[in-house]
Amino acid sequence: MMKTGLQTRLTAALVLAAASAAASSMAQASEVRVAWYGGNWGEAFKTCIADPFTARTGIRVIPEIGTSNTTLAKLRQQQARPTIDVAFLDGGISEIAQADGLLAELDPAAVTNMALLHPEAIYRDGRQQAFAVGAGYYSLGLTYNTSEITKAPESWEALWDPAYAGAVIVPSPANSAGVPFVVFLASISQTPLTDLSPVYQKLRRLDVTTYFDSSGAASNAFQSGEAVIGAHFNVGAWDLADKGLPIGFTVPKEGVWATDARLHLVKDAPQSENGKQFINQALTPEAASCLAERLYLGPAVKDAVVPEAVAAKMPWGPTGSIANLNLLDWTEVNSLRASITDAWNREVARQ
Incomplete structure (x- = not known):
């Protein structure tokens, strides 16, 4: 039986559609x-x-x-x-x-x-x-301006040194480092996670220039000179140093969380x-x-x-080596995210 013009066009259209679908499938594959x-x-x-x-x-x-x-x-x-x-x-x-x-x-x-x-x-x-x-x-350690601080700080306590008042940065809970930083501070001070009030009190005494919400914001603070010392990732710190900025990164004696x-x-x-x-x-x-x-x-x-x-x-x-890193129990950290964020907003950020 001879095909009509309409049938021929429909057949051609179906063949074209099938070919297109096959080509699309191959491209995706x-x-x-x-x-x-x-x-x-x-x-x-x-x-x-x-x-x-x-x-x-x-x-x-x-x-x-x-x-x-x-x-x-x-x-x-x-x-x-x-x-x-x-x-x-x-x-x-x-x-x-x-x-x-x-x-x-x-x-x-x-x-x-x-x-x-x-x-x-x-x-x-x-x-x-x-x-x-x-x-x-990657780890969160002490990052510092080598023009202002010529010797690498040996302890996290350097953040509370009056010489750096108003030029310190640490992560806020809005940053992925913020909540773990609180847990890490509790760990090195042997503060139980069931009562973090001593950690919040210590953070409240910190004279910061800003609590950073992103790693980019932390890098910008060091780049502009707004920050002289703070908690920042080794990736971001060495990236700044590679760009010729006077930035150093050190692992304090208490260690780093990673x-x-x-x-x-x-x-x-x-x-x-x-x-x-x-x-x-x-x-x-x-x-x-x-x-x-x-x-x-x-x-x-x-x-x-x-x-x-x-x-x-x-x-x-x-x-x-990896053995020297403080690798947190993320299930435990995640269970504390809401409570730490709430306490931070009440006891630290709104001081």
Whole structure:
């Protein structure tokens, strides 16, 4: 039976639609969407992980830029139909995402480079199933202006030195470092978490120029000269020093608290297999070494090589290791977030 002109056109349209759908499916299969941080972090992730990954596999990496809290909000909004395949999240936010059921299990048989990690860098749930892996550690230590302070401070007590009154910065609870900082201060002063009032009283005596809400704001305060000393991440401090600013970073005698940038496979990710391959790439010694040089992240991979000049800027200081970091119990910290934030607003910020 001969087709009419209308039938011929309809057939052609269906063939074209099928071809377009197939092409779209193939395009999607050759990409992976990864949520990561902005600024020098995102640039480092692209250089150290994404570009080598694409060169090796041909899979294009599409970044979704945002903070951990921004990414967490996106994952919650997209839970029924996610578009993100892999997410970088900070410690603490990682546990919240897991509790919310937003993450897939990481199978060592599929992500084989998990075997290269230090045991501390594999995060497991109550069933001992891995839900996150560390891409590198960073710490909150003492950052200071080397033009104003010529000798590295030896103790956190330097924040209360009258010589620096009005030129001190510490994180507020609005920053991911704020609540852990309170818990850390309690730890080094042997204050029980059931009664943090001594920590709030001590913080109330601190003569700050500002409580910073973001790492960028902390860096800006040092860059402008507004801050002379304060609690800041080693990543941000050394980035300023690399730009030629008179900035130093030190690990006080009481130690530092630290966390890591973690990788997660999103539950029901549209390109789950590509996501597993991307995470595997991030866990190579080459990627870890590159991140150490670019961001001063302490490698989570056992055999990562760190140049001597870079080793001096690791989150644990020139002579330390992961064992020297104060790695908090994030489940405990998360359970205290609301109460610490409320107490901070009442007892510290509104002094």
